[in-house]
Amino acid sequence: MKIACAKKVSGEIGLPGDKSISHRAAIIGSIADGVTRISDFSEGADCASTLACLSALGIGIEREGQTVRVFGRGKHGLSAPSEALDCGNSGTTARLLAGVLAGQPFRSTLSGDSSLRSRPMNRVIEPLLKMGAAVESSAGTLPLTVEGKHPLDPIAYQLPVASAQVKSCVLLAGLFADGITSVTEPKSGSPGPVSRDHTELMLLYFGAEIEEIDFPVEREFEHSVKIDGASRLEGRHVSVPGDISSAAFLIAAAAGLEGSSIKLRNVGLNPTRLGVIEALRRTGASIEIEQTAAEGGEPSGTIAVRGGLDSPKNALVFGGRSIANLIDELPVLAVLGTRLEGGIEVRDAVELRKKESDRISAVVTNLRKMGAEVEEFDDGFRVGRSELKGALLDSFGDHRIAMAFAVAGLFAEGDSRIEGAECVDVSFPGFFGVLGSIVS
């Protein structure tokens, strides 16, 4: 894909449905009683993988464009799949389904593409073993074979990493446990969930007995979620807001190009996903947010961005608790870092190495190809202010790297080419068309 230097971006845009919320609506809908209708379901390949897995588990799915109907069969209605469940490129599909499968009275195997087969699964294997499921994997990676048990043993689980996927896996398994299961996130400086809380909100919306508690520990807080295995779920209508992680690429493009003005309609504004907005505001970007709805506990609204940055002389540093709330947006923030007076530094983000690609290495490699001044750390990077030059870039088969470097291409002098750019279909099919329609 060829990307030319741009002067500005302008226009009003609707975004694909949020990927995290779409996965959860389909999975939770499948174990609820009755039909769940999902509107604005993500059109990305990842969420299609979730639907295909659910259908292989005997769930009726009807799809017309962005409207999906999931014919839920209740908590005990899934049936054994005839072959391995293919999660494609989607870590959320694999880790959330592992939790559901742990409570089923059958054996099933989760697999995926080569990127997903290299990502860590011990983080879900460990709690599921504690709950009594038999989970086998030769190297702590997919393929993963789950021999379910019913009921599972309830556990009180302390998450070793701030991961919404692991938290969700344990909560979903907790629906099949004999009693109350709790998950506690790593300590943080303020109350509330550390990682995105879409699973908690959706389980509550579907009628589960779920409770959240914050308790002070020394000068910090611990946030726990408790779920009762006796919970029953009722099919609902879910209206999925636009994906703020997809919006982030367009917001960063607008912020980085003086004279830009874009408006994004119906974007998800869940506070656990707004780290990117706080981060961009620290770059001096002009971003206005207006909340217009809050269905199923998920706020949504309009985001308006005006081009231009006004950043401090010293590097903007991101680390600690803030990282979990902007983990998926760090690649595009790194790109924007080249436009900031003092550049940007990201630490405590070793999780970036375990995403669809090693995103620390991918960001550093591509930025260096564009002539940027970059330093790589084990847990992050420092990017100095740099005039980018067009270059031949690699997507590393990772949708967010492809989109982040499309934005970098807009900022660069001369043309850039991104190899393997079609991987944007994982979360944002049509991304390049949207970008092309707003650049000038």
Ligand code: S3P
């Ligand atoms: C996701 C959680 C995050 C995020 C991923 C989607 C989710 O991963 O990076 O893109 O939908 O729960 P972790 O929970 O592993 O950090």
